[in-house]
Amino acid sequence: MRNRQWIPGALCAAGLLITVVLDKTQWLDQYLVQILMYIGINIILTVSLNLVNGYMGEFSVGHAAFMGLGAYASAFFSLSILPKSALFFPAALLAGGVCAGLAGFLIALVAFKARDDYLAIITLALLMIVKSALDNMPWFGGPQGYQGIQKYTNLSWVFACAALAVVTVRNVVYSNFGRGIIALRDDEVAADLVSVNTRAVKIFAFVISSFLAGIAGGLFAHLIQFINPRSFSIGKSTDIMLMLYLGGSGSIVGSMLGAGIWTVLLEILRFCGIWRFVVAPVALIVLMIYRPSGIMGGREWRLFVPREGDHGRK
Amino acid sequence: MGANNKPFFSVNNLTHSFGGLTAVSGFDLTVEPESVWGIIGPNGAGKTTIFNLITGVYKADEGSVALWGEELVGLKSHRIVGRGIARTFQNIRLFKSMSVIDNIRTGAYGRLRYPWYSCLLRSGRFRSAENQVRQECCAILEKFGLADRRHQPAASLPYGVQRKIELARALISRPVLLLLDEPGAGMNPAELDALADLVLWVRQEFKVAILIIEHRMPLVMKVCQQVRVLNFGRTLFTGKPGDLRGDAAVVRAYLG
Numbered sequence: 001m002r003n004r005q006w007i008p009g010a011l012c013a014a015g016l017l018i019t020v021v022l023d024k025t026q027w028l029d030q031y032l033v034q035i036l037m038y039i040g041i042n043i044i045l046t047v048s049l050n051l052v053n054g055y056m057g058e059f060s061v062g063h064a065a066f067m068g069l070g071a072y073a074s075a076f077f078s079l080s081i082l083p084k085s086a087l088f089f090p091a092a093l094l095a096g097g098v099c100a101g102l103a104g105f106l107i108a109l110v111a112f113k114a115r116d117d118y119l120a121i122i123t124l125a126l127l128m129i130v131k132s133a134l135d136n137m138p139w140f141g142g143p144q145g146y147q148g149i150q151k152y153t154n155l156s157w158v159f160a161c162a163a164l165a166v167v168t169v170r171n172v173v174y175s176n177f178g179r180g181i182i183a184l185r186d187d188e189v190a191a192d193l194v195s196v197n198t199r200a201v202k203i204f205a206f207v208i209s210s211f212l213a214g215i216a217g218g219l220f221a222h223l224i225q226f227i228n229p230r231s232f233s234i235g236k237s238t239d240i241m242l243m244l245y246l247g248g249s250g251s252i253v254g255s256m257l258g259a260g261i262w263t264v265l266l267e268i269l270r271f272c273g274i275w276r277f278v279v280a281p282v283a284l285i286v287l288m289i290y291r292p293s294g295i296m297g298g299r300e301w302r303l304f305v306p307r308e309g310d311h312g313r314k
Numbered sequence: 315m316g317a318n319n320k321p322f323f324s325v326n327n328l329t330h331s332f333g334g335l336t337a338v339s340g341f342d343l344t345v346e347p348e349s350v351w352g353i354i355g356p357n358g359a360g361k362t363t364i365f366n367l368i369t370g371v372y373k374a375d376e377g378s379v380a381l382w383g384e385e386l387v388g389l390k391s392h393r394i395v396g397r398g399i400a401r402t403f404q405n406i407r408l409f410k411s412m413s414v415i416d417n418i419r420t421g422a423y424g425r426l427r428y429p430w431y432s433c434l435l436r437s438g439r440f441r442s443a444e445n446q447v448r449q450e451c452c453a454i455l456e457k458f459g460l461a462d463r464r465h466q467p468a469a470s471l472p473y474g475v476q477r478k479i480e481l482a483r484a485l486i487s488r489p490v491l492l493l494l495d496e497p498g499a500g501m502n503p504a505e506l507d508a509l510a511d512l513v514l515w516v517r518q519e520f521k522v523a524i525l526i527i528e529h530r531m532p533l534v535m536k537v538c539q540q541v542r543v544l545n546f547g548r549t550l551f552t553g554k555p556g557d558l559r560g561d562a563a564v565v566r567a568y569l570g
Contacts, residue, residue, distance in 0.1 A: 192391040
């Protein structure tokens with residue numbers, strides 16, 4: 001087969017060009033653009049959770065907390081520290097990502113002393129800590145929420161960040177670290193005994209994952225311009241997990257499909273009013289019964305597997 | 315003998331108990347480079363525990379394990395592999411969702427050193443390091459005659475092949491001492507014979523010393539230069555495999 005390595009890069013470039021044009025000309029209906037942006041943000045969240053809950057086989061339920069930390073941190077930076085200009089938006093996003101990543105690092109140090117159910121409980125505790133901390137910080141608006149954030153997020157920023165998140169996760173998965181991550185999912189003791197530094201690998205994966213969630217949070221904050229602690233509760237974490245398992249954990253394409261389908265489904269079902277929160281989960285239950293491994297079932301599109309001489313032919 | 319007259323591999327007074335049960339007590343062993351030792355004994359004699367103590371799965375209550383005079387007790391498992399001790403498992407423990415070559419590449423994890431950001435950026439350093447390891451893995455698969463199976467899922471392969479993959483995964487870390495935990499379990503006499511040849515070939519090809527835990531006497535007789543018999547964590551016999559049958563204590567405890 002011929003070398004198709006140029007395709008992902010070309011897709012990214014084309015996508016970025018299209019989204020920049022769409023932002024400038026506003027050809028698309030603004031409601032549609034809004035949904036596309038939600039999909040992009042959800043892709044970042046799902047793909048990053050996939051690293052921990054999918055490839056590494058852990059069960060973190062605290063992803064919304066990192067998103068929230070990223071949202072508040074980047075909003076704080078763009079409102080109070082950085083000059084008020086869209087030029088500094090990337091810096092604000094980065095600040096959100098770094099804060100979430102740091103929090104992820106601290107949590108990982110503690111949380112990975114435990115596994116499975118215990119990790120779930122620790123990350124659940126984190127979720128509650130973050131929410132009640134934000135509720136009780138008056139300078140961030142407390143329960144009323146953080147207001148006055150500029151609308152810097154547009155389609156091209158979302159696209160660029162989502163593409164970067166996907167590439168990042170792909171590059172981690174198809175590397176030495178990625179093999180370590182998958183090895184410790186399959187058999188942690190054996191991984192350790194064939195020279196994988198399992199503790200370092202877990203921390204690395206968790207930090208990357210929370211950093212990306214923080215970026216998604218920053219995009220979210222500068223999109224809806226108003227954030228409050230309730231946006232980052234267990235409900236949000238559940239949403240991200242739904243998208244992950246819907247698409248199929250352990251697959252990057254699966255995460256993207258899951259995020260896209262779930263976001264669109266919730267919009268389509270909007271006419272059902274409050275009932276959409278019944279219809280959608282029922283749809284999910286049906287899927288879990290008939291296809292528990294998700295849409296992709298751990299498989300990957302060829303396009304997302306980096307060629308390294310050995311993934312293709314001899 | 316090593317550079318400064320330190321023994322190649324020595325275990326002194328290794329002792330470990332689980333709760334009140336002493337699994338290994340006062341175990342001593344000195345291994346010469348590129349020699350093959352057999353460790354045999356009835357079930358529950360503490361054989362696998364000794365492997366787990368050497369490789370850092372458990373931390374010894376007492377005693378020392380040293381490679382070229384450097385203490386290993388207290389090191390994490392992955393560091394011990396880095397020092398040159400690799401092992402296989404009694405019940406094969408391959409990474410089930412990985413292909414053959416990825417299983418083996420994971421064995422080179424500790425040797426593959428590049429900073430985390432070069433994996434994100436796919437830098438030249440990342441690519442040259444990954445390429446080199448991939449070539450080494452292909453070479454080792456070639457030696458084991460598994461080259462054309464390298465993209466197959468490891469879990470789908472027959473038992474004997476999985477044993478070989480596990481062996482290759484251990485060898486890719488460039489060990490000087492290889493621990494094999496019952497490699498002959500579940501094999502018929504013909505397969506056992508082939509395994510004996512394989513073990514001897516591995517010793518010669520990869521210049522490793524080998525410690526084998528084994529129940530199957532034909533294998534022990536064929537490959538081991540020295541044999542240690544354990545019972546209830548204590549040493550019953552040390553010597554050449556040929557002298558085993560002449561030892562009254564061994565016959566009583568083990569051979570019946």
